[in-house]
Amino acid sequence: MGRPKALVELSGEPLVVRAVRVLADGGAAPILVVVGAAADEVRAVLPPDVHVVEAADWAAGMGASLKAGLAALEALEPVPDAVVVHLVDLPGMTAAAVARLADGAGPASLRRAAYAGRPAHPVVLGREHWAGVAARAHGDSGARGYLAGHPALELVECGDVAAPDDVDTPEQLERVLRG
Template sequence: MTTLHGDRPVAGILLAAGAGRRFGRPKALVELDGERLVDRGIRLLREAGCSPIVVVAGAAPLEVIGAVVVPNPDWSTGMGSSLRTGLAALPPGCPAAVVALVDQPKITPPAVRRLVAAYEAGAEVAVATYEGRPRNPVLFRAAHFPAVIASATGDTGARTFLHAHPHLITHVPCEDIASPEDIDTPEDL
């Protein structure tokens, strides 16, 4: 996949550090249809053309194929620290990154490709929407990494940055090809 920046593809970040308290164990290790959610998330980003792929781990050590695992020692403080860890782990020159969550297994490669297409068309920040509601995944152009890192605290992830910069956001409808449903309890499987 080519981008506005020549042959450098958009990176993928999979946030997979949580303990899964409501689930009873780390969701990254949960299997759905014989595949761990962490492996499913890596496959999602790889099939969408993202490279490199960074997996942020925390509550459980993760061994994966096809991605770089970056431990977040502060994972228990919330998603903000994992987002900061993932963005900081990207190699220099990375033009943009898609951020996905490990507990949303119904996100599809075509949805991620739509975000990348919006970026290639000039979007600064591309947010997947479902029935008009912004959800995940989200793509950030590299110019915004420092501001996202500075604003990512607690369990809000990038929400503070997104609320402060609505003029940067391109909404990308994805309800016809994906679902943002997350897995919080064993019954959700």
Template sequence: MVAGLLLAGGAGRRMGTPKALVRLHGEPLAVRAVKALQAGGCGPVTVVLGARADDVTDVLRAAGLGTAGSDVGVVVAEDWDEGMGASLRRGLGSLTHLPGTGAALVHLVDLPGVGPEAIRRVADGAGHSSLRRAAYDGVPGHPVLLGRDHWSGVAGSSTGDAGARSYLAGHPALELVECGDVAVPDDVDTPAQLRRLAGA
């Protein structure tokens, strides 16, 4: 089983609001990303929140996600302002009690151009020892697949905004999975970028 892990804790300072709350074609990016993980075959899905966590939780629940009985859980990284590494550590820690989970597919909330096709391709057939990263024309990007055997190593090396970068760099087990034909890896950091994406 591959669990979905959505990192959605940032304040979105350049955007002016947490990107989890930003709407694209009327749908909050957090909701869009959770649906992409689910459609890509990941479950359960855990959303790691930080800035304005209560507001993002309300948005998820309004969409029927993160409610009792759903396959979507919410955890809060209290130290979210330290960077993505804090959210990744919190998210992986929340998955350790799920014995049937062999891997975690880590996705970022500000990548609306990365949908179920890329997620499914990276997650397909993953197991405890898997270590994969989506690539776009050969350039490493997201999502990232972390087999359970790698969780403690990733958590121990995740600091600041680097996330799993230092662990992945040069790791002999890392497999790049080309996704340039099914996804657009551009992140959405500013209102101008959001407008361009909406127009496209």
């Protein structure tokens, strides 16, 4: 893509700014953004009320970023009951999907968005699950290993309010831009 995905613009807005807006409009607070590549450039485009967390070992994959974010949440006062984990490269995500996932979330919550029954992002991780997720988050698997087959996992259908398609290539970005 020629630059970090967080800084790729869609309709003149960096994907990371769009993701923060969607989370905020969906009721998520506080908002933490985990940065790695081009951390200073990403930080420069974020609103001042966003907590920025640097994942020192971000190159090791999504798992490292997830661990850094969960550790930072534990340091907040008060510690949130749950977190909505959202990826920056999902331009079809909406505030309605975030609100639906987060509605009534608590420390024991374990939810994953589904699209026509197919699990995808974002996910909600209640505080009781953070240590287990962090222990199993390696490479680019993120929370996948923890979520797979977990008896508490609740799929929340979001296909009527959002699209799960990510943007990993210039061709995918072009498709999104064409609408």
